[in-house]
C-alpha cells in the first residue's frame with residue numbers, strides 16, 4: 001500500500017474504562033484508535049476485545065514504541081509483532097510518532113525529542129523506509145509535544161516533518177494540541193507551524209488537553225482548551241475533511257463526556273469546511 | 276559512533292540518572308525540560324508496576340511500595356519495547372527489600388505470574404478423554420517415555436504462605452509445610468492453585484521436559500514406593516481435568 005485515502009470521520013481512543021460501552025453499546029463514533037502495544041500480545045482477553053470492537057468499528061493502530069528516531073535502528077521483534085497485529089485487525093492505518101524511545105541498551109517508554117538536524121532526518125527517513133517496507137504499507141507519523149530543543153537544531157520541526165513526508169511518502173498525524181504545547185514551550189507560532197506543513201499529507205488530527213505551567217505538559221488528563229479548539233478550526237478549514245479524534249489517557253471521564261467533546265469537533269469542522 | 280547516537284546515549288543516561296552533569300551547551304532551561312522527561316519516565320514505570328502489583332502495594336502500604344518500585348526502576352531500567360515487562364524481577368527486588376517479610380515477594384511473584392498468564396498464547400487443552408484417546412494404543416515403552424506440553428503461561432514456585440489468603444485478604448498465614456503454587460489461565464482468566472510440594476516438584480520436572488516415568492521416580496523418593504504410583508495417576512488426572520496440559524509432547 002503506497003497511499004492512504006482520506007477518511008472523514010470522528011473517533012475516540014479505546015480505553016479500558018470504556019470497554020463495556022464499546023462491547024455492549026452502540027457508540028456513535030466513525031472509528032476507534034487503540035494503542036498498538038496494548039494488543040501486541042501473544043493471546044488472551046485483550047485481543048478478543050479488540051476483535052469484537054473491530055467487528056463494530058474501523059480501527060486505527062497508534063503505536064508509541066517504533067522509535068523511528070533511534071540512531072541504533074528499530075527493534076525487529078517489535079516490527080514483526082506490529083505486522084502480525086496489522087494482519088489480524090486490518091486497520092484504517094498504523095501510526096507512530098516523530099521521536100525516539102530507546103538506545104541500544106534501554107527503553108525510556110517515553111516519546112523523546114530529536115535534535116532537528118540533517119543527520120537525524122537521514123536516520124528517521126531510513127527507519128521509516130525500513131518500517132514501511134517491513135509492514136508493506138505507508139504509515140502516519142505524529143508531531144510530538146516537546147519540553148526541550150537542542151542547541152544543534154538546524155531546522156524547524158515543520159520543515160523536518162515536511163521533508164520526512166516528502167522523502168518517505170509517509171503521511172502525517174497532526175496533533176493540534178502538541179503544536180500548541182510545543183509552541184508555548186519553545187516560543188514559536190502555532191500558526192506558522194501549521195502553515196509550514198504539507199497539509200495534503202495530513203490524514204488524521206489529534207485533539208487533547210494539557211497542563212499549563214512554566215513548561216506546558218501534554219497530560220491528556222482534561223478537556224481540550226479554547227486555544228486548541230481555535231487552532232483546530234483554523235487547521236481543518238485548510239485540510240478539508242480529515243479523521244479527527246480526542247485523546248484522553250488520564251482522569252478518564254464517562255464516555256458521554258468525550259462524545260460531547262467529539263460533537264464539538266464535528267460542529268467546528270462542519271462550520272469551517274462549509275465556509 | 277554517530278553524533279545522534281551520542282546525543283541519545285547521553286540524554287537517556289541523564290534521564291536514568293539525575294546526578295550526571297548537564298551536556299555541553301545545555302542551559303538550566305534544558306535541565307528543566309530534561310526533568311519533565313525524567314519525571315514522565317519514572318512515573319510511567321512506577322504506575323505500570325502499581326497496576327501489575329496492586330495487591331503487593333496494598334500489602335506493604337503505598338509509601339513502601341512507591342520506594343520499592345522506584346528502587347526497582349533504578350536497578351532494572353527497562354530494556355524491552357513493552358511496558359508489560361517492566362515488572363520482570365520485581366519479586367526478587369521485593370525479596371531483597373522486604374527480607375523480613377517473605378510473603379511480600381511471594382505475593383509479588385503471584386501477581387507477576389498472573390499478569391503474564393493473562394496475555395499468554397491461546398492454546399487448546401487436552402482433557403481426560405482426549406488423553407485416553409491419544410494413549411489408547413500405548414505400550415509400556417510409550418508410557419515410560421510419555422512427556423507433556425503444559426499450557427502457555429504456566430508458572431510454579433514454592434511458597435511458605437497460604438496463597439489464597441495472601442491473594443484475597445493480604446493475610447500472611449504461614450503454612451505448616453512448604454507448598455507449591457501453580458498459575459495458569461483458564462479461558463481468559465488467570466487462576467492459581469496451591470498443591471503439596473511433591474506434586475509441585477513432579478510438575479516442575481515435567482514442565483522442564485522430564486518424562487512421566489522420571490516424575491514417578493521423583494514421587495517415589497518423596498512419598499515412598501507404595502504411595503507413589505496411585506499419587507502419580509491421581510495427579511495426572513487432576514492436571515488434565517484442570518486444563519494444565521496442552522498436548523502430549525513428542
Ligand SMILES: [Fe+2]
Pocket residue numbers: 142175178206247
Ligand atoms: Fe497525539
